[in-house]
Amino acid sequence: MSGPDGQASPALVVDVEQAQPMPLRGSLRCEGGELLALVGPSGAGKTSLVRVLAGLMRPQQGRVQVGGEVWCDTARGVFLPPQRRHVGLVFQNYALMPHLDAVGNVALSLLHLPLDERLVQARRWLDHVHLGADQQTRRPAALSGGEQQRVAVARALARAPRLLLLDEPFSAVDQMNRQGLYRLLADLRRELAIPIVLVTHDLNEARMLADRLVVMDAGQVLQQGSPAHIHNAPRNARVADLMGIQNRFQGQWLGPSDTPGQGLLRWTSEGGSSEMAPVLKVRDKGKIPAGQAVNWVVPSDGISLCDAGAVGPTDFSAEVMEARHLGEITLATLSLNAVPGARLVLTLSGARRQGFALGARIGVRLDPALVHVMPLRTG
Template sequence: MKIADRALVAEVDQLLPMALHSSLRCEAGELLALVGPSGAGKTSMLRVLAGLMRPQSAKVVVGGEVWCDTQQGIWLPPQRRHVGLVFQNYALMPHLSALGNVALSLLHLPAAERRQQARRWLVHVGLSTDQQDRRPAGLSGGQQQRVAVARALAREPQLLLLDEPFSAVDQMNRQGLYRLLADLRRELSVPIVLVTHDLNEARLLADRLVVMDAGRVLQTGTPASIHDAPRNARVADLVGIHNRFQGEWLGTAAEPGMGRMRWMAPADQANAGPVLTVRDKGKLPDGQRVTWVIPSDGITLLPPETLGAGDFDAEVVEARHLGEITLATLALAAVPGAALRLTLSGAQRQGLVVGARWGVRLAMDKVHVMPVRSP
């Protein structure tokens, strides 16, 4: 079977027990991360895929095999779906050893082969023979999660589902689990769906993000594409874009493909702020209220004496030095109430102290403009 044929394709449409109107596709060997606030429907979507929730209307196909099609009356129970499921709380049997927990997923095999396969997978995830023979209480959180991963993989799944798998693990063990997942991804040719509240984790691990809210998919794309061009202000909020501002669209500019936008101060929409020349997709009417964002790599700090036309004078109003990085907030004199938030590393951050003045240059080709929809 071709790798493309092993993809996951799912469409769900229901009102109860919670509203869920979503569709997604995950290719074999791809990691798809579902992100969004609590109650967005991420875990419910995972439960539908695993067969733990029977939806009102849905179709789930994995590797060309129909697991669920409510129109055709098809619904395979969890035990008939080749799914590996890793939970946040490990879900290990406390009275069994790590070896016994993994062997429990291999009951279809003879006892001797069951133990042999279980040991193979535990070695594969990095547990020693001594650790394999311990019960969960004798293992660290990271080791317990490795047992849970080995148990999920021992079933040789066609689909791997990860439900907040690293949130209960300390940062040091979490980094080790990230590396383990990266290694396993190179070996597995199955779709992997991850639910996480940690945006940094999602960006680090995922090929694509699915941004969900209130049971609906708002946007799907690579982490970079969503961060640089969110579909709307709600997506910008959900993926943690800090530099988001208000504006008014003024129309086309003299330069082809560019438009004019007034940067509006958040405290006073009537304030006549500076006019920016940004990319124009030809979809906005004159006078349209807009929200716009700019990624951090579109913001350059300059010594104040080097300011040129179109640059801004700014003052550092907050600076937090966190080891090798600094989180800084700068206020702009030209736009009262507007604040730029930056994460910086390297020598330049040493001059970021509260009260210091800097010049700011914005890369206008990186500005992404979104219309504000009327309620």
């Protein structure tokens, strides 16, 4: 990827491993002009990783490089302090100076310039993030949460950063202001040719804004890739849980089928008879031994509605156990006769919602090409 001047944009490359003060292990890469989102539960290590990138924490073992510049290499004894890393930081709580107006807060990033030039540049960046002239003269207490966040973004960009770090930047902003900040970030991304790392608990936010996701748990990078790839092919059941994938089931891998590239998956359930359990013909990557217990997922794109009396090998008769009508969408939970205890969760819109009342009988069809099978890891 190239920057505005035609030169290659700097990529962020990270490899870190430590046990203390908290476990942190994994590698990631974020290209220039790309937005990478770190997602995971509280305590997953997202903020600790951001601190390593910013130079606020020295890892026990690790390497951080942006473009051709090495910021940290513990094997060679290299560790650049924060002020030498040219990192733009935007925090959840804004971290603005309460005694300074918006212009004064942004000017703090420009202390290397004469005072007059400092103020000119600060106003230019505030204009750039669409903060009006009246708001620019106000102190943080007189600004809304969204306006304070725009000041924080302007201050981060005024440093001409080589890396932009956004640590839960929208979580303290109401939904209306949040939408405006999303649009601002989308506009800025078209202009910036630097890596951008976003920390967020909001999966919808991550999917909407990020080119790639890094899923973390207990200090470890579990999986990274595009939002669509991770959602459709989580590495394991824990990733599926963290990504909020609701249609996850148990099964047994029976081995290859008579069709090249496909295998047989028995859909099992607690307390059900395995002999009577349905068998699906799905993709086979040749990595799972026959007889292995597995978890498997199917995304909502792989579930469609059909006639209740359909009899195809991937068609199932279902009963509506729950139907919550939320404006233009309906959240529905279905039970399947063929798999006791199994529940399918669907989000429906438009004409597909017709007939979704409690107790209604309906047919569902699974797309075997979108079924993703994961070996069941045991302790």
